[in-house]
Amino acid sequence: MNRANINIYRALKTSFIKFFIPLALLCLSTAAPAQTLARKMVPSGRNAEKVITEENLRADVEFLTDTLFHGRRTGTRGANEAAFWITRRFESRGLQMLGSSWSQSFRTADGTVGHNIVGFLPGNRGAGNQLYTIVAAHYDSFGVVDGRLLPGADSNASGVVAMLSIVDMFAKMKELGRSYGNNLIFVALDGREKNSAGAEDLWARISSLSLRDPVDGGVIRPDRVHSMVVLDILGSTMSPVHPGRDDYLMMLSDGHFTADLVDANKADYLSLDISFNYYGSKSFTKMFHNRIGDQRIFVENGVHCALFTSGITMLTNKEGDTADTLDYEIFKKRIFLIFHWFTKML
Secondary structure, three states, X not given: OOHHHHHHHHHHHHHHHHHHHHHHHHHHHHHHHHHHHHHHOOOOHHHHHHHOOHHHHHHHHHHHOOHHHHHHEOOOHHHHHHHHHHHHHHHHOOOEOXXXXXXXXXXXXXXXXXXXXXXXXXXXXXXXXXXXXXXXXXXXXXXXXOOEEEOOHHHHHHHHHHHHHHHHHHHHHHHOOOOOOOEEEEEEEOOOOOOOHHHHHHHHHHHOOOOEOOOOOOEOOHHHEEEEEEEOOOOOOOOOOOOOOOOEEEEEXXXXXHHHHHHHOOXXXXXXXXXXXXXXXXXXXXXXXXXXXXXXXXXXXXXXXXEEEOOOOOOOOOOOOXXXXXXXXXXXHHHHHHHHHHHHHO
């Protein structure tokens, strides 16, 4: 290379160092905040809380305990009216049918026809990520007994309204572009007061490979059922776990998922008095988790289950179990905590 070419090369090299490298660094420095901003744009689960109000919770419980429904006893017109109402809520929130109908009918041991109402919300459909979490609350109650109407507000209009609120919250997050890991199967169960006949029928359909994923048509196999969550009696503050703490919640399980609930409960505006046993009794905890309730058949078949409850009270399954006896401020906090637990657990 002659001297003239060497001088030209040196000049070009100097220009590159002085101009192009600073320009590249500037581009990198402006790109980094944009990437950080993109990460920050992922919507927080707190956005979902905006769709839930104490007024709406009360209105829903009052509606389900109206005399129109006559206590929602399985097989009665009142129970069927409640099923239609839940169906409309599922459909309006964008859930999908699991089959050709929202309703899955069955017969109880005494021949009464019951109806489970089932809705599906897809999760992230990554390769190999076909797991299903069932979220269930029974909508039936005892109805009219000896001429007395048992409204069933806490047992279990509260659980149904909590489930529908969680549907609303997940629907809001979907609208914002957020989805979560597992597919969610929301089930309003019938026949709880008839030996959990609705839950038995749901498991029978799963174990017989009768249910198919509405997105890809694949069979929902028992070994793909990741978990079952039951919401049963959630609105009262009459039976606190500890004196002076009305803001309490019990989760009865086999020990799975407890760390996620503790983590979700760290938020200052929640910080509920959570308990993982039934008022400190190991035997009652085991009984309510393993042998009583709609999760029983799933526990027996090896599915990890969690039962959320605020406990039986002196009004449970009595005439006095009315909508005005529930604490809607605490009820809302319980729903928020369960939703945020879901977002960590799924």
